[in-house]
Amino acid sequence: MTPKTRYEIAVVHGDGIGPEVCEAGLRAIKAALPDEGKLAFREYPAGARLWQETGVSFPEETFNACRDADAIFHGAAGLPEVTAPDGTEPGLDFGLQLRFRLDLYANIRPIKLHPGVTSALRHFEPGEIDYVILRENTEGFYAARGGGNVVRGEIASDTSIITRKGTERIVRKAFELARSRNGAPRDGRKRVTCCDKANVLRSYAFFRRVAREVAEDYPDVELDFALIDAMTVHLVKRPDFYDVIVTENMFGDIISDLGAATVGGMGMSPTAEVGDDNGFFQAAHGSAPDIAGRGIANPIGTILSGGLMLTWLGERHRDNALIDAGARIDRAVGKVIRDPGLLPGDLGGTATSVAITDAVCEALAG
Known part of the structure; x- marks a missing residue:
């Protein structure tokens, strides 16, 4: 494939801490790309809360948008207390159905010990x-x-x-x-x-x-x-x-x-789920509803997932600007977490989600 002038990204924020970490990832992605018009983000609903409200966790409109997008970016799915009559979590249908319906056969999980993490x-x-x-x-x-x-x-x-x-x-x-x-x-x-x-x-x-x-x-x-x-x-x-x-x-x-x-834990674990035609990117952690809204969720896994998305898009379309942006996100995270004052709670620090994201964006701007 050849480079495109504009890439469509389907964004599903999800449940629990999903909206918080998703927003952090989007901020980092935008900071990594100097060309603001290169990515077009479109938001769509899915998840456990949607199921509670409508009885549908993954609307067909959302699926069609994800199928047609250049990539899919996600926060987190599911809530343990929201279950169907058979005991399963309907909020998980978003990721599971994407895998099967879009044939996302390769789940890629990098395990890397970054500087600054014990x-x-x-x-x-x-x-x-x-x-x-x-x-x-x-x-x-x-x-x-x-x-x-x-x-x-x-x-x-x-x-x-x-x-x-x-x-x-x-x-x-x-x-x-x-x-x-x-x-x-x-x-x-x-x-x-x-x-x-x-x-x-x-x-x-x-x-x-x-x-x-x-x-x-x-x-x-x-x-x-x-x-x-x-x-x-x-x-x-x-x-x-x-x-x-x-x-x-x-x-x-x-x-x-x-x-x-x-x-360092699930908060440090990005994920790419890719097939021959589609790519879906999120952190490996769950929705952590117990800390949702407190501003303390670790956004690094989602930020790194944004880097994986840019790298995948860049390699797929031979777009060096995206490949470079993906590598810059990885380097920026490595720089930020060397500072003990910028470690989140799950790594023994006290930094808020916003403080960590601000620091990553600042490193990307430097």
Whole structure:
């Protein structure tokens, strides 16, 4: 694709702290791009509060706008106290339906320890934890949402789905990503680690077999394997060994939260969910309704997600201005959080959301 003069961004603020962190991300995105007319932001409704008010959590108008936009930017979805009769959260439909209806098969979660942040793994320093979890986003157990069975209140079942097509494309994306990175911090090796449970379940043995087949096309990248239970240990004991980790949907959901905890928490964890035609960007954290409206939510994950969005758009459209803006956001965050006075509460500081966002925007203007 060639550069465009204007990119349409669908914005859904969401629930809880969603509007606060979304606004912070938008401010940073605008500060990173000197050309104010390059991005056009359009706001649309979705989420748990909307479901309470209307009985619909994700209007078709919002879906159509997201489908047609150049990218989708989001705050946070869902409220734990707002549940449907089956016990599930309708507020989560926004993200889940986008994944399935737009085929956003690659959930990309960078796990990076920034300067200024003390890891829960105290013996690891900034730069020593820097890997990406690539989570297959449309299959696995989560593909069964809305389709599971509860029989006579006694038996419940959901079915995991793993296909050759789904596995091949996510593993191939993992190898392409590894090729573009600098390798694992420990040894500089470009490495893809396939995380599964192949020793117990045939579906994961199939996932591993397909990964081996794809790896033959990438002799310059090392292929590694780890069982999911062992991986929870490895991400604590030797996170510097990892470069790109590729895994099934539910496993990826779980270990990406664990990884985030080692680099400062969910507030430091950006997410890109992309397919061949669409991209959806948000922080990995939830809506945190207990702190909504208090001005203390950590906006960094959403700000970094804005950087991922600009980078993805720039690479997709060969637009160097967007690529540069995405890199500048990452550098600005790194500069700001070196200052102990600008750390949010979840990182042991006292800085407000607005103070952190102001500082990031100031760094981008400098």
